[in-house]
Amino acid sequence: MIEEKKVTSEKIVLIGVVTQHQDEEQSNEYLNELEFLTLTAGGVAVKRFTQKLEIPNPKTFIGTGKLDEVKQYMEANNIETAIFDDELSASQLRNIEKVLDCKVLDRTSLILDIFARRAQTSYARTQVELAQCQYLLPRLTRLWTHLERQKGGIGLRGPGETEIETDRRIIRDKITLLKKKLKVIDKQMAVQRKNRGKMVRVALVGYTNVGKSTLMNVVSKSDVFAENKLFATLDTTVRKVVIKNIPFLLTDTVGFIRKLPTQLVESFKSTLDEVREADLLLHIVDISHPNFEEHIASVNKILDEIKSANKPTIMVFNKIDVYQHETIDSDDLVTKKTKEHYTLAEWEKTWMNKLDNNCLFISALNKENLENFKEKVFKEVKKIHITRFPYNDFLYEEYKEID
Structure with a gap:
């Protein structure tokens, strides 16, 4: 008899801030929404962390002390994903990942993931893919830190292209292609709207x-x-x-x-x-x-x-x-x-x-x-x-x- 495997939801910690522009009540409401987004994406939020700051830390979003507290909790409870309730910059993502040594997402990447799961038609999938590429482009540095420069050769004097530069070029080309594809579909949809009389x-x-x-x-x-x-x-x-x-x-x-x-x-x-x-x-x-x-x-x-x-x-x-x-x-x-x-x-x-x-x-x-x-x-x-x-x-x- 084949045993059925139990599907376990991915355990998540949620992280938000209370600032001069976002009071505690608003922060809780946003985290409630982030928890619902997490559930929609197939995860389960097991813990929330919030910190009062005048503005988010430009390097790590939250303070280093609070980040260490998050790290200790995640290690003690075997949690491998942290989601922040704001869009993080490329440097913030890189710095946070170095400390937490886990998968780090922000609100934007979570919403993009849900859109990617929910897109049914070719048009919706193209729209989501374009948004994902635009989001990913400035954040490629964190994906390729382990790769070294390519070696030059005859006719390729100088440092050559790094792996990240190659990937940036590939993604830029893909963005261009996706935009062209959407333009064609947009024209078709505009004609459809016009034909509705x-x-x-x-x-x-x-x-x-x-x-x-x-x-x-x-x-x-x-x-x-x-x-x-x-x-x-x-x-x-x-x-x-x-x-x-x-x-x-x-x-x-x-x-x-x-x-x-x-x-x-x-x-x-x-x-x-x-x-x-x-x-x-x-x-x-x-x-x-x-x-x-x-x-x-x-x-x-x-x-x-x-x-x-x-x-x-x-x-x-x-x-x-x-x-x-x-x-x-x-x-x-x-x-x-x-x-x-x-x-x-x-x-x-x-x-x-x-x-x-x-x-x-x-x-x-x-x-x-x-x-x-x-x-x-x-x-x-x-x-x-x-x-x-x-x-x-x-x-x-x-x-x-x-x-």
Whole structure:
């Protein structure tokens, strides 16, 4: 009988800092997110280390004393991977690896690894590969420290090319090829978008893991992959949706995240073009998350960066079924979560419902308040379509009949 091998998750330590720009509460929240990213990548975080610093140490990110503490813990518990909650420079990576003598990752490399695992289509894989190459290029020194210079020969006087210079040239050439490949695909996708005709385009945007794909499945009656993990969806999905006999295109886009690597923003340009060219944005928010307001700000920041912040937008607060009140236990003054949650009427009395009267509260999973959601989207799509095509459009008569 063949024995089944037990799959053990890679044990990880997480390392963050508390600085003048990032207080303790923010640091804990970022580390919570880093832990979720680690879980998504297939690891398990067993210990967190934080240090208060005015600014991160330019040589080792954290102080040498704290780094020694991390090293002792990792050796005592047989842990071989450390993940830092910020992007590390090439010199910081090199210096930290010398001390810890283990695999060292930063937030950016972890996100890139998750993207590489999640990419399904050739287009998504090309985008991720480009981002990985751009990230790797300045950090090649740490991979080739054991290699010596190549020997020169006849016609090759001088020091010759080092192994690292050879690899840098190879990666630069690969970056050039990947960019050319993406340009070709971008042109094809631009033609596809152009060929979609006069239909109004609606894009789902929001932080990662807020329920965009679940809502897409419910509204479009499609089968887009959805999972309770970060970046479950990388590939842009476009579906034709019809509400009250009025068709429009609904796009599910990649989720945003705080400290999103600049390499990914650049390589996923075409995916973000779907947002840029949308007529209406549905900004999905996970209202059950304790820091959803910060998530809103992060998404708005990225929308501003891609010049899409001023588009007509409906705020859709999702997951109202899992939102829980917090109550205080009078005996030991410990905050406990209860199973109670607000009713729809209570949500509609909150400050969030006063956002330009363009706000909805739903549960995509339980299909709660979806009729109001569809009605709101229908009205906005109708408004955009009539403004753009006031005459000679076959849908205009249908609009008047529906009214």
